[in-house]
Amino acid sequence: MSAAAANGAAAGTAIVINQLRKGFYLDSVALMRFSRSIAAMPGVEEAALMMGTPANRRIMADAGLLNQTGEAAGGGDLILAIRAKTRPSAEQALTQSQALLDQPAAPGVGATAWRPRTLRAAVKHLPEANLALISVPGDFAIAEARKAIRRGLHAMIFSDNVSLAAEAALKQEAQTLGRLVMGPDCGTAIINGAPLAFANNVPRGAVGIIGASGTGIQEVSCLIGQYGGGISHAIGVGGRDLANEIGGVSTLMALDALASDAATAHLVLISKPPPAAVMARVLERVAGMGKPVTVCFIGAGIMPMPVNATQVFSLKDAARTALGLRQNGDTTPLKAPSDIRAPAERIAGQNTVRGLFSGGTLCAEAQAIFIAADARVASNAPIPGAGQIPATPPGHQLLDLGDDSYTRGRPHPMIDPMVRDQPIIDALSDGAVAVILLDLVIGFGAHHDPAGHLAATVMTHRQQDGPVVIASVTGTEADPQIRSVQIAKLEAAGIHVAPTNADAAAWSLLAAGPTVAA
Amino acid sequence: MQRIDDANRQAMDRILSADPVLVDVIPAAEAIPTLQDRMILHAGPPVDWERMCGPMRGAVAGIAVFEGWAADLQEAEAMAGAGAFDFQPNHHFDAVGPMTGMTTAGQWVMVVENRRFGNRAYCTINEGLGKVMRFGGNDAEVLDRLRWLRDSFGPAMGRALRSGDGVPLKSLVARGLSMGDEMHQRNVACTGLMLRALAPALAATADDTAGLSKALAFIGGNDQFFLNIAMTMGKAIMDPVRGIDGSSLVTAMSRNGTDFGIRVSGTGDTWFTAPVEMPEGLYFPGFTEADANPDMGDSTIVETIGLGGFAMGAAPAVAGFVGAGSASDAANFTRAMGEITYGDNPEWSIPGLDYLGVPTGIDIRLVVETGLAPTINTGIAHREPGIGQVGAGVVRAPMACFEAALQAFAASVGVA
Structure with missing residues (x-):
């Protein structure tokens, strides 16, 4: 590579500078990008960095960019051509052109990651995935969830504003396909240690949580971690899963899943008090699962429980009970710190x-x-x-x-x-x-x-x-x-x-x- | 659904089992017997003189002078305005043409035969870069080059091809993809491979060494020489895919500089059109986007078979026409097109994407569902007649074509 002496020639009142780099090749699109940035410099009327092929030389001549230096270029030579209002502007542009050509490409600069736009592409990209997290406007959430379960994925639906009838139909189809639907309006889950949506970095352990509430799951899972335990899975089911219209489809499937999960030794169930018929069905399933279950229906009165179940009335007691830190009837002493104003x-x-x-x-x-x-x-x-x-x-x-x-x-x-x-x-x-x-x-x-x-x-x-x-x-x-x-x-x-x-x-x-x- | 899946599988099978071979170069009138005197085939869906863009009008005037129908450009334009010419789309005559896409009886066309299905497709010879008819150029130099292609180069290339069994194109394109071509903006590797394949036969069948030398130099000096071959190949591959009842795959995408049109297998030969869009790109010195004509040409047939914008990952530099121009951008273009296609072509793979096959078989249902329009790599013509190419860039197919096609397709399969 050798640079011929810069050669200025007047085209009208403008200054035209050409410089050659002999035997220097660069991709034409890269050169066009450089040309655009040089042409945008102050005082520059036109600029081009092009390989000196006959066709290119002609384009440059037509644009008033070529002088004898450029005309002498061969097809393997790079021409730097600038037309500017003044010589200082032209020389500044030439210096900048050389800098662009000489700057080493920074590795990874401008690199962008590919994000699949559709479930179809995502599944193809990650064939071992078995769960889709869906967060789209409510009008579309059911359609996307249906695509997910039909592709064999479990679905967590963060979206809300889904009709009760649509939720019921979706969950029934999912049940026949053997796929779990968490949500709609499911804000929290921890599956196999992976926190989804709003969740905390809690230790892994033997307690499985099923909850119709996001912050309930968060409080209980964090307290279990704080008390020295850990979480196997935390499954959100959506705030309305235990409504009569839905009948607790997802809660029951989650109970079955955790019942047969070897990593889960103890279950915690968190919900608002469900309607009587649904509650009966849930407690019947709890009774048959052969693992201890802590039931926390926030706001409910004392209810008869299966022998393997313990009812608690606060999230804190749910966490303590799950870890065996609290006996039935034990109450936490209430004592405020002395520095709170009396x-x-x-x-x-x-x-x-x-x-x-x-x-x-x-x-x-x-x-x-x-x-x-x-x-x-x-x-x-x-x-x-x-x-x-x-x-x-x-x-x-x-x-x-x-x-x-x-x-x-x-x-x-x-x-x-x-x-x-x-x-x-x-x-x-x-x-x-x-x-x-x-x-x-x-x-x-x-x-x-x-x-x-x-x-x-x-x-x-x-x-x-x-x-x-x-x-x-x-x-x-x-x-x-x-x-x-x-x-x-x-x-x-x-x-x-x-x-x-x-x-x-x-x-x-x-x-x-x-x-x-x- | 099952019916559509079956139809699309059949369509994809036909695409992947095609066997395109460049077999001949012959006069257009011989290749296309229905191509009459004063008939002008153009790129894109049907368009009349009144709605033709500047560069296409310029090309029409030039080709009329070339054919001897008019004494000069002015007379040619007057004749065109008076209805003296019969304008027809290339696609209706087994043909394609880049940019303005002028095909007339007196030109010579390359012939690609799809040996799996026995059909043939035709396209004129690429004229080179700069001021050329496909970009609306029409001066004496442009016409002289066309005459040389007709009188010397075309016949020579035809003789060379007929002396052997033709040049199989599928494996040649596969090698080109591994060498950095995407077959729309980048045809350097495939042009070189084709030159290598043709040179011995060109020499063996040449009349004189000066003519041979000029022919070899013409191919070697035109980085886009292979584009027209890739297009002919695309047409030969896609024509047997037309008219499969229930198939939602696109069989042609094409633009005339005014309208963008697509055809879908299940809806036969109906064009679904929408106004063309303006490419985003880079311009030659002396030109800006204010000079640019909107999108034009039959060359989008290469995207229809999974090349061009769909194979951007093979030619990372091309992604530099838009955005940051990083290699990962180019890969993302290809991966994004995988969202709207039936599958991948395992015979055409991209080394830089871990040998991912090019995304193939554009499904109008996926285009509408994802809102992702096909990405097209393209040259940019000056909007005035007679000037030529001013830049190159990337453009999207207009979504309205696919929406209209989907409605008609839904009706064709009995879905309201």
């Missing part, structure tokens, strides 16, 4: 708890704790025994901010904690509120730093003699946000952090005092 220190009228939850089942568990303590409580998502907001007069209010009525057209508070800011700010300045009760859910899919955001909001808007703030963090040390780091950020902002959601609810009742008790 009821006696409250100013007049400050006597209610305002719970602002991102997790629906965490909100339900808190209600159950309140009701068990005979405290009158209302919610936008009430469990049996709680009042319905807004029909109920003010008192303890435990709100599920992840409920559809709050999230329509907005992100879920687990994804975007800003959604919870205004209710927190309102509660901080509400003279009737003694305690603000919060949950914080971390893990895959959740916001990268919810505690940092919450701490800032509370510190900015806290009032003199305002309510105390009590929270719990659902997550693990192995989660991307790191549970202890999140707790430290909350505590640094003066927020009291309870070890579990159930404990946080109990603390908040103690801190608010008995004023509103029924």
Whole structure:
């Protein structure tokens, strides 16, 4: 390679510079890309880097780019040709052209990964896959799920807004095909150690979880990990699986699957209280499975259980029972830390708890704790025994901010904690509120730093003699946000952090005092 | 569903079992007996003079002068406007043509025979790069080259081919794919392989060494010489796939610079058309996208058989016309086309993609379902007559063709 002397010639008032690189070949598309970037430089009228074939030389001549230097080029020579308004512009462009030719290609720069657009292509690409996670607008979710099960895949449907009839038809077809449908509206699952959608990095172990609720599965699986146990699988079934119209198809299939799964020694079943007929069918299946089962129907009263089943009334007790840490009838002592301001220190009228939850089942568990303590409580998502907001007069209010009525057209508070800011700010300045009760859910899919955001909001808007703030963090040390780091950020902002959601609810009742008790 | 699956399997079998061989070069009038005097075959679905784009009008004027129907370009245009010429699509006459795709009785055409099914397809000889008729060029130099192809090169190539048993194309294309050709933008390797195959017979049958030398130099100096052979091959492969009741596979994609048209096996010879789109690409010095004519040519027959944009992974540089131009981009184009095709062609594989076969058999149902339109690699003509090529790039087939075809197809299989 040798560079002939730059040779300038005037074309009208413009400067034309040609330079040759003898015996230098580069692909024509690459050269066209270089040409385009040189032609776009300031003061440059036209530019081309082309191999000196007769056809190319003619194109360059027609474009007013060629002088004697370029005309002398052979087909194996590269011509650098620039026409510019001034000589400095032309020389700058020539320097830049040389730099482009000489720059070593950076390996991997611009590399893009291929993402299959359809299930068909994905299955072809990954033939050993046996599960499809479906997250598309609800109108299309059933069609995609049907394609999945007909291709022999189990399906997890993150999408919501699917009709009950469509869900029922899909699950019936899946049942005949022997495929499990998790969802619709299934936010959490851990299959063979793989966390799907909103889930936490929990240790593997002998406890299998089946849940109609995402945050319920998250809290129980995290607590099991915290207490030294681990999870074999956590199977979400969707919030409506136990409705009469669906009949618990997926729950029953999941029970069968975990019953025959060698890695699963103990099962936990989490749901809202199902209708009687479905409950009977589920408990009948539980009775026949030959493994111990912990049943947590949040909000249900005491029910007769099969001999291998234990009923519990909180997520915390579900985790403890599954690990054999709790005997029947044992109750956790409720004792708030001494540094939480005592009821006696409250100013007049400050006597209610305002719970602002991102997790629906965490909100339900808190209600159950309140009701068990005979405290009158209302919610936008009430469990049996709680009042319905807004029909109920003010008192303890435990709100599920992840409920559809709050999230329509907005992100879920687990994804975007800003959604919870205004209710927190309102509660901080509400003279009737003694305690603000919060949950914080971390893990895959959740916001990268919810505690940092919450701490800032509370510190900015806290009032003199305002309510105390009590929270719990659902997550693990192995989660991307790191549970202890999140707790430290909350505590640094003066927020009291309870070890579990159930404990946080109990603390908040103690801190608010008995004023509103029924 | 079963009926469609069976029909598509049969269509795919016909594509994969084709045996295309370049056998001859003969006058178009001999190859296509129905090609009458003053009949002009053009690229794409049917189009009349009023709706023809600039470069196609320029090519029409040029070919009329070449054929001796008009004394000059002005007279030719006046005659065209007055209805003196019978315009017909190449595809209706077992033929294809690149860009403007002019085919007339006095030109010589290459003949590819599909020996598995016995059908033949025809295409003119590639003129080279720069100012050429397929890009709308029509000056004396363009016409002189056409005359040389007719009087000297075409007959010489025909003699050479007839002296042997023809050149089998499937294995030649397979080698070209492994050497960096995708057979639409890149035909360097296959042109070289064809030159190697033809040179001994060209020499053995040559009248004079000067003519032979010029013929060899013409092939060797035209990186796109093989394009027209690849197109003829594509037509010869796809014609036996036409008219399989219940098949949703595309048998032709083609553009006339105004409309893009597709044909689907199960709906026979009906064209489903939509306005052509503008390629995204790079331009020769002196030209910009403001000079560009929209998409044109029968050359999309190569995408229809899994080459061109579908085989982008074999020719990573071509992906540089759009986006970042990385090798993984090129591979992704090929993989994406796998989303809309019936299967892969195991005989045409891409080494850089772990010998993945090129995605083959465009299924209109998959195109509409995925919203992924076929990717096409193409040259770009100047929008005015008489100027020629100004760039090259990548373009998508318009989705509306596939939507219209799917509705007609659904009716053809009794689905409302």
